[in-house]
Amino acid sequence: MVAALGLCGLGGGRSLPAQEVAHHRRAPLFVSTSATPSVGVDGAVLRGPHRDAAVLWRVRTGRRVFSSPGLTRDGWAVFGSLDGTIQAVDRDGIVRWSHRRPSRVFSSPATVGELTVIGSDAREVVALDARGSLVWRATLPQDMDSPVFALPDGDLLVVSGDLRAFSRTGELRWTAALAGHVYGPLARSSGGELLVPELRGSVAVIAPTDGRLVRRVELGSFLYGGPLPLTDGAFVVGLADGTVRCIDAEGGTRWSFRTEGAARRLGVRATPALRPDGVIVVGAEDGGIYGLRVADGTQVFRVATGGPVRSRACIDRDGWAYLGGEDDQLHALAPDNTEAWRVSIGADVDSGPRLLAEGLLVVGADDGALHAIAGTP
DSSP, X not given: OTGGGTOGGGOTTOOOOHHHHHHHHHSOOOEEOTTOTTBOTTSOBOOOOOEEEEEEEEEEOXXXXXXXXXXXXXXXXXXXXXXXXXXXXXXXXXXXXEEEOSSOOOSOOEEETTEEEEEETTXXXXXXXTTSOEEEEEEOSSOXXXXXXXXXXXXXXXXXXXXXXXXXXXXXXXXXXXXXXXXXXXXXXXXXXXXXXXXXXXXXXXXXXXXXXXXXXXXXXXXXXXXXXXXXXXXXXXXXXXXXXXXOTTSOEEEEEEOGGGGGTOOOOSOOEEOTTSEEEEEOTTSEEEEEETTXXXXXXXXXXXXXXXXXXXXXXXXXXXXXXXXSEEEEEOTTSSEEEEEEOSSOXXXXXXXXXXXXXXXXXXXXXXXXXXXXX
């Protein structure tokens, strides 16, 4: 428990001054999730590769990598593979540890203190320590596809048939019933409520203290991605009918945007992301990467790619957006709404990119590898 709180360095028989002990106790718990792919270990938003981008290294697994990489407090990328492995890789591409589960890992991890927490198709969620050893395991009612979500206090939210809240020591806090399976990531509204994207076409709004259902917003179309919460209590989602919708705090539709693929029944499976200038970036099954004004859903740009785009965009400190596509490319969009560069990965990229350091990002792909792309920030 002490190690999980970040106090493991206080041993060795040394007595600390009261002020230093108080400082360690006040130190914030390190928490990282797939919802913050541009935030570094020190809490600062990083700058991605702006030019001269190229593949720096690859770490191979035995099967495809859908998992979006997480970040450990040591600054390592941690991710799962369909071969059942969970690996931590440092900035030089060295595998620091590897752990195997009995089934496929679609889920993306969250990190709390020294723990990495992730789910698998073995109907389980597991917590691994800083060396990749099992700390605790909890059985779930279904396969787990959605990323683990960590709250600032270190509690963990896990979706698998229902929504469960665990302490970082593995204690079950509460369970909330859901209306079916969940693929996309959870989010937290500006008021602290949990937004759970139900595949059947609804978002369950859940109280974080006890799992009570506050309301359910019916959307009328399948929902594969997750919601983007806005500061006024609204959220934005992409739907299988090809629309991107903004839902206000009362559950009403503020605006709805139809992608070019909507007429051909091509949907939006990606989770939207927001640039600092108020432009939403989201990929679609029609191969377009769309920029929409958050205020009214007006189209700002559309960048064409060679295949469906299901990857969630990673937005860096300067408003650059990075996302993969099923055209085997990683795409970088500059703040001027143009595609600045694309790097060939060699396989479909559905994983969401993560920044590891200034000018360095990692992303998984269907070739079974974690790819590092480096360039000049």
